[in-house]
Amino acid sequence: MSNVEFWIRDFPSQTRQAIMEAVETARLAKVRRALRLFGQLAPELRGTQFKVELLSTYSLEPVLPTLELALSCLPCQAQLQLAPLNDIEGYVSGTTDRSSTEIPNARVVLWRVEEFAPEVLFPLSHAFPDRSPVDDAIQRMRRVVSLHKRHAPGMPLFLSTLALPQNMANPIFASQYSTGAFSAVGRVNQAIYELTSNEGGVHILDVCAWAASGGKNYTDPLLDFMARQPLSAQGQMAFGLFLARCLRPLIFPRAKVLALDLDDTLWGGVVGEDGVNGLQLGHDFPGNVHLRIQRELVELRNRGILLVLLSKNNEADARLAFDSLPEMLLKWDDFTVRQVDWNHKHENLRAAAHELGLGLDSFVFLDDSDYEREQMRQMIPEVRILNESGDPLQMLRALWETDAFDSLSITAEDRTRHADYSVRGARDAQAHGDDLESFLRSLGMEAAIEEIGPANMERVVSMLGKTNQFNLTTRRHSHAELQRLLESGCIALALRLRDKFGDQGIVAALLAVPVENGRTLEIDSFLVSCRALGRGVEDSLWADFVRRAIQKNATRLKASYIPTAKNSIVSELYDRLGLKRVTEDSFATTYALDPVAAAKWPSWIASKNGMYGK
Amino acid sequence: MESDDPLRRLLVDFFDLAENVPQEELTQRNIPAWDSLAMVQLIGELQGTFALDFDLSEIETLRSYDEIRDTLARKGVSLERQTGS
Numbered sequence: 001m002s003n004v005e006f007w008i009r010d011f012p013s014q015t016r017q018a019i020m021e022a023v024e025t026a027r028l029a030k031v032r033r034a035l036r037l038f039g040q041l042a043p044e045l046r047g048t049q050f051k052v053e054l055l056s057t058y059s060l061e062p063v064l065p066t067l068e069l070a071l072s073c074l075p076c077q078a079q080l081q082l083a084p085l086n087d088i089e090g091y092v093s094g095t096t097d098r099s100s101t102e103i104p105n106a107r108v109v110l111w112r113v114e115e116f117a118p119e120v121l122f123p124l125s126h127a128f129p130d131r132s133p134v135d136d137a138i139q140r141m142r143r144v145v146s147l148h149k150r151h152a153p154g155m156p157l158f159l160s161t162l163a164l165p166q167n168m169a170n171p172i173f174a175s176q177y178s179t180g181a182f183s184a185v186g187r188v189n190q191a192i193y194e195l196t197s198n199e200g201g202v203h204i205l206d207v208c209a210w211a212a213s214g215g216k217n218y219t220d221p222l223l224d225f226m227a228r229q230p231l232s233a234q235g236q237m238a239f240g241l242f243l244a245r246c247l248r249p250l251i252f253p254r255a256k257v258l259a260l261d262l263d264d265t266l267w268g269g270v271v272g273e274d275g276v277n278g279l280q281l282g283h284d285f286p287g288n289v290h291l292r293i294q295r296e297l298v299e300l301r302n303r304g305i306l307l308v309l310l311s312k313n314n315e316a317d318a319r320l321a322f323d324s325l326p327e328m329l330l331k332w333d334d335f336t337v338r339q340v341d342w343n344h345k346h347e348n349l350r351a352a353a354h355e356l357g358l359g360l361d362s363f364v365f366l367d368d369s370d371y372e373r374e375q376m377r378q379m380i381p382e383v384r385i386l387n388e389s390g391d392p393l394q395m396l397r398a399l400w401e402t403d404a405f406d407s408l409s410i411t412a413e414d415r416t417r418h419a420d421y422s423v424r425g426a427r428d429a430q431a432h433g434d435d436l437e438s439f440l441r442s443l444g445m446e447a448a449i450e451e452i453g454p455a456n457m458e459r460v461v462s463m464l465g466k467t468n469q470f471n472l473t474t475r476r477h478s479h480a481e482l483q484r485l486l487e488s489g490c491i492a493l494a495l496r497l498r499d500k501f502g503d504q505g506i507v508a509a510l511l512a513v514p515v516e517n518g519r520t521l522e523i524d525s526f527l528v529s530c531r532a533l534g535r536g537v538e539d540s541l542w543a544d545f546v547r548r549a550i551q552k553n554a555t556r557l558k559a560s561y562i563p564t565a566k567n568s569i570v571s572e573l574y575d576r577l578g579l580k581r582v583t584e585d586s587f588a589t590t591y592a593l594d595p596v597a598a599a600k601w602p603s604w605i606a607s608k609n610g611m612y613g614k
Numbered sequence: 615m616e617s618d619d620p621l622r623r624l625l626v627d628f629f630d631l632a633e634n635v636p637q638e639e640l641t642q643r644n645i646p647a648w649d650s651l652a653m654v655q656l657i658g659e660l661q662g663t664f665a666l667d668f669d670l671s672e673i674e675t676l677r678s679y680d681e682i683r684d685t686l687a688r689k690g691v692s693l694e695r696q697t698g699s
Contacts, residue, residue: 032630222661
């Protein structure tokens with residue numbers, strides 16, 4: 001299943017077929033038909049409203065229907081707004097006073113060397129004794145970013161890189177000297193990559209890397225000269241899907257777990273039959289394909305994707321291979337959960353999901369066996385099947401091509417997630433035998449309550465997007481929406497936790513909006529990361545929030561619990577915190593606390609700023 | 615056999631016209647949606663569909679079904695042969 005087919009998997013088959021026909025032919029009539037069918041879908045299938053601003057040095061007007069269809073596939077209700085052609089700075093600095101509801105979910109800036117720095121293409125025709133056009137281009141990009149941050153803080157910005165010119169004379173010679181066109185474009189692009197590492201909320205739309213995959217086939221010089229629209233029909237559709245994939249992480253969280261098979265996946269051969277010496281893994285063909293699969297998996301693990309081993313084997317055989325194959329890159333302990341036995345894989349996957357406290361739709365499955373993949377598909381349809389073929393190279397290609405693990409950034413929590421979960425496993429095992437409170441005390445937890453601001457916003461937006469279980473309202477605020485809440489005088493708190501195992505980072509957040517002349521505070525969001533469940537951090541955050549509410553002279557709190565398929569764990573949280581039920585129906589239970597009464601900070605968590613005694 | 619004509623099919627779909635529209639009405643003058651923006655989109659689509667590049671001088675000869683058919687024929691694309699297959 002391609003990425004697009006996966007995105008639109010819940011659509012009726014007629015709509016799916018029309019979309020795939022449009023994608024494959026890139027014919028505008030088919031694009032329009034697919035858009036019409038999309039518009040007829042039930043709102044819940046069409047997804048969330050998603051507004052994107054496009055600022056460009058070249059004309060995108062002829063391409064708009066194709067871009068709209070590509071984004072609709074995510075799925076979302078895409079609204080595309082085109083800025084006037086090649087007026088990037090003017091547009092970015094003139095858009096300060098929008099009404100709040102009109103803030104776009106993302107802004108995309110597309111530039112190319114032909115308009116942006118045309119001198120770069122003809123270096124020998126331009127003498128630049130003092131300044132290089134490359135430096136001017138870099139300065140201009142930095143200015144656009146700083147204008148954006150001043151006039152639209154919090155709105156995610158996607159900067160395109162410059163595509164290497166495809167249509168130019170003397171491409172061989174142009175590569176022979178360091179001020180040539182290719183080198184110059186590379187230097188500008190390097191500056192763009194560096195902009196994203198320094199600036200939160202700035203992302204890269206790597207048009208340069210994308211264009212390299214299609215080369216000249218993606219360009220149409222005639223349309224470029226006629227209408228300053230450089231993309232061929234094929235290039236337009238490919239670009240639309242590329243843009244959609246880049247924006248998708250703003251709406252959909254990535255998969256959290258890859259569950260995978262062992263024999264004929266991590267190595268060639270079957271350890272129980274061929275013995276360790278009969279397995280193929282190493283630098284020679286075909287063992288090098290399996291080695292490359294392992295390299296990709298190690299990289300995923302280091303990005304915070306949890307690995308789960310699902311293998312039908314005797315555990316002793318599997319362990320022996322891990323311990324004695326010299327080329328193994330993945331270690332036994334790299335798997336957060338290992339289910340090596342003769343049970344059904346779907347049962348083992350359910351058990352792993354339970355153990356990790358994660359939903360089944362957080363899982364992706366990789367297995368060479370057609371039977372195992374088919375059984376998983378039927379028994380747990382929520383699990384995304386990564387590969388369609390058991391051929392090792394096809395499995396590797398599936399890893400290369402999938403968008404399942406796409407994200408726009410990597411947080412400190414991502415880097416240590418595997419270790420965190422392993423530690424949690426140890427804790428759980430320990431908790432079984434002991435009295436819970438003395439176990440919690442033994443963790444030496446210390447919580448710091450921080451106000452949400454630029455320093456921690458990325459993590460909070462990521463939590464808002466991903467947290468399913470301990471989440472009272474499941475409001476997936478974007479960066480821009482959170483920014484707007486902060487500007488509206490909302491109390492916005494995040495809890496950072498340390499324990500004897502180390503810094504756990506930010507694990508909980510609470511947003512409360514003043515309503516009714518500010519005397520009432522309404523809880524907009526209250527969530528705790530699944531990594532920190534069952535430790536009482538919600539009580540710490542609540543106690544500190546209530547203290548601040550009283551300080552601000554709030555007389556009343558309003559809150560609601562909005563049930564989803566996954567958050568029943570918090571269905572009675574507000575009852576436990578002493579709030580009174582006001583209304584109750586299948587959509588929500590609303591609560592009030594009137595007057596606001598102080599709440600107790602849990603005795604087993606130390607307070608970083610010393611405000612609460614042990 | 616007219617409905618198998620890939621150029622006719624492309625134009626009818628592109629401008630969302632009735633299936634039975636007479637061939638002589640497939641002209642820029644008769645079709646209000648055939649504006650300059652549509653022209654750019656149509657040229658991109660014709661080049662993609664028939665796998666060819668138009669010369670600059672040919673851009674002025676793409677204003678009706680008949681003109682496009684003749685231009686395609688000059689470039690070696692025979693619609694007759696495709697309809698027959």
